[in-house]
Amino acid sequence: xxxxxxxxxxxxxxxxxxxxxxxxxxxxxxxxxxxxxxxxxxxxxxxxxxxxxxxxxxxxxxxxxxxxxxxxxxxxxxxxxxxxxxxxxxxxxxxxxxxxxxxxxxxxxxxxxxxxxxxxxxxxxxxxxxxxxxxxxxxxxxxxxxxxxxxxxxxxxxxxxxxxxxxxxxxxxxxxxxxxxxxxxxxxxxxxxxxxxxxxxxxxxxxxxxxxxxxxxxxxxxxxxxxxxxxxxxxxxxxxxxxxxxxxxxxxxxxxxxxxxxxxxxxxxxxxxxxxxxxxxxxxxxxxxxxxxxxxxxxxxxxxxxxxxxxxxxxxxxxxxxxxxxxxxxxxxxxxxxxxxxxxxxxxxxxxxxxxxxxxxxxxxxxxxxxxxxxxxxxxxxxxxxxxxxxxxxxxxxxxxxxx
Ligand SMILES: *[C@@H]1O[C@H](CO)[C@@H](O)[C@H](O)[C@H]1NC(C)=O
Ligand SMILES: *[C@@H]1O[C@H](CO)[C@@H](O)[C@H](O)[C@H]1NC(C)=O
Ligand SMILES: *[C@@H]1O[C@H](CO)[C@@H](O)[C@H](O)[C@H]1NC(C)=O
Ligand SMILES: *[C@@H]1O[C@H](CO)[C@@H](O)[C@H](O)[C@H]1NC(C)=O
Numbered sequence: 001x002x003x004x005x006x007x008x009x010x011x012x013x014x015x016x017x018x019x020x021x022x023x024x025x026x027x028x029x030x031x032x033x034x035x036x037x038x039x040x041x042x043x044x045x046x047x048x049x050x051x052x053x054x055x056x057x058x059x060x061x062x063x064x065x066x067x068x069x070x071x072x073x074x075x076x077x078x079x080x081x082x083x084x085x086x087x088x089x090x091x092x093x094x095x096x097x098x099x100x101x102x103x104x105x106x107x108x109x110x111x112x113x114x115x116x117x118x119x120x121x122x123x124x125x126x127x128x129x130x131x132x133x134x135x136x137x138x139x140x141x142x143x144x145x146x147x148x149x150x151x152x153x154x155x156x157x158x159x160x161x162x163x164x165x166x167x168x169x170x171x172x173x174x175x176x177x178x179x180x181x182x183x184x185x186x187x188x189x190x191x192x193x194x195x196x197x198x199x200x201x202x203x204x205x206x207x208x209x210x211x212x213x214x215x216x217x218x219x220x221x222x223x224x225x226x227x228x229x230x231x232x233x234x235x236x237x238x239x240x241x242x243x244x245x246x247x248x249x250x251x252x253x254x255x256x257x258x259x260x261x262x263x264x265x266x267x268x269x270x271x272x273x274x275x276x277x278x279x280x281x282x283x284x285x286x287x288x289x290x291x292x293x294x295x296x297x298x299x300x301x302x303x304x305x306x307x308x309x310x311x312x313x314x315x316x317x318x319x320x321x322x323x324x325x326x327x328x329x330x331x332x333x334x335x336x337x338x339x340x341x342x343x344x345x346x347x348x349x350x351x352x353x354x355x356x357x358x359x360x361x362x363x364x365x366x367x368x369x370x371x372x373x374x375x376x377x378x379x380x381x382x383x384x385x386x387x388x389x390x391x392x393x394x395x396x397x398x399x400x401x402x403x404x
Contacts, residue, residue: 252399288353
């Protein structure tokens with residue numbers, strides 16, 4: 001009976017850790033990350049988790065491809081020269097060493113300061129990783145050997161986007177890149193700086209506009225941006241920077257897995273007529289299994305039905321992996337932050353299935369002479385099981401209330 005139950009959990013992907021001798025196990029290989037991070041594998045026709053695993057076992061591992069942001073054989077060998085001396089370029093041996101020894105000894109499978117466009121920081125079993133492929137947006141958060149983020153195209157990830165209501169996507173600087181970047185290896189976004197060191201991941205970019213000048217919207221994203229509406233921007237790239245710092249630890253929940261997402265966006269340049277500046281700061285797109293959205297009632301500590309005004313606890317349906325997201329109020333003079341949650345129908349490919357949330361900041365239109373203007377926001381994200389993320393979020397709230 002127990003055996004049947006555990007098989008059922010495996011079948012539904014409910015976060016079961018595999019044996020350490022399995023070379024395609026989650027500490028070293030996660031199918032969605034592998035396919036999104038290695039577009040040439042998808043182009044070669046490997047699209048399902050089984051095919052991804054097959055490619056990894058037959059070619060990718062030996063070839064030194066990266067199977068998860070939390071571990072990369074080439075970076076592992078660069079970080080530990082003694083292992084490089086022993087294994088040379090036998091990347092399979094590096095994977096084997098990490099699985100059988102390195103991981104339990106606390107060795108790290110990435111290098112500080114970035115490697116071939118990927119920038120990773122970690123604390124315990126929490127890894128946060130950004131890629132230049134998607135404009136320095138965070139395309140992977142791994143916790144407990146589980147990938148949280150969907151990085152299918154340049155509009156997913158964990159990233160920041162801005163719009164000037166009611167112009168929707170017709171004027172929509174987007175950190176990860178533009179719509180035309182699709183699933184490609186390059187982004188229209190211009191990266192000005194990107195770094196990962198001393199536990200801080202930082203980027204400054206000039207974000208791509210989601211639509212290119214002359215392109216048309218395909219859906220209804222605002223009363224002045226419906227299907228067929230033209231892009232309102234006249235350039236490919238928004239001329240002012242979006243910046244972020246991501247660091248571990250959140251005030252009031254020092255011992256919980258939690259990170260602080262601090263962002264700034266500069267509003268300026270030639271802006272179409274608008275009423276409100278809206279920043280999704282940040283927005284997170286998750287793998288399809290994150291389909292359970294709850295809100296935290298901070299007066300009781302209970303999880304309740306989704307409510308745009310309450311901190312969000314966004315989890316997998318089996319509740320084992322979750323983000324608790326809290327944006328302290330008082331950061332924007334005009335409105336309190338609100339929370340959004342959207343569930344997208346599963347696409348044709350398993351890695352296309354996604355669920356999204358955002359922290360939504362709104363500022364009233366400002367006069368042209370006060371531009372350019374910088375908006376700064378801070379958001380805290382607890383990571384754990386649904387219950388742990390909720391408890392951690394509660395601690396943040398209580399600490400904040402005591403302090404202010
Ligand atoms: C590489 O390492 C693996 C795992 O230890 C081993 O089985 C294999 O023989 C090695 N290959 C070479 C060419 O040394
Ligand atoms: C990021 O950190 C640097 C250095 O501490 C600071 O100068 C900058 O203002 C920070 N940026 C954001 C968006 O928090
Ligand atoms: C929306 O579009 C209409 C028609 O072009 C225009 O008259 C109106 O000023 C626009 N409103 C805003 C707020 O941009
Ligand atoms: C979430 O996904 C699971 C597994 O596919 C499904 O059984 C469940 O009904 C979904 N829940 C929601 C709220 O969509």
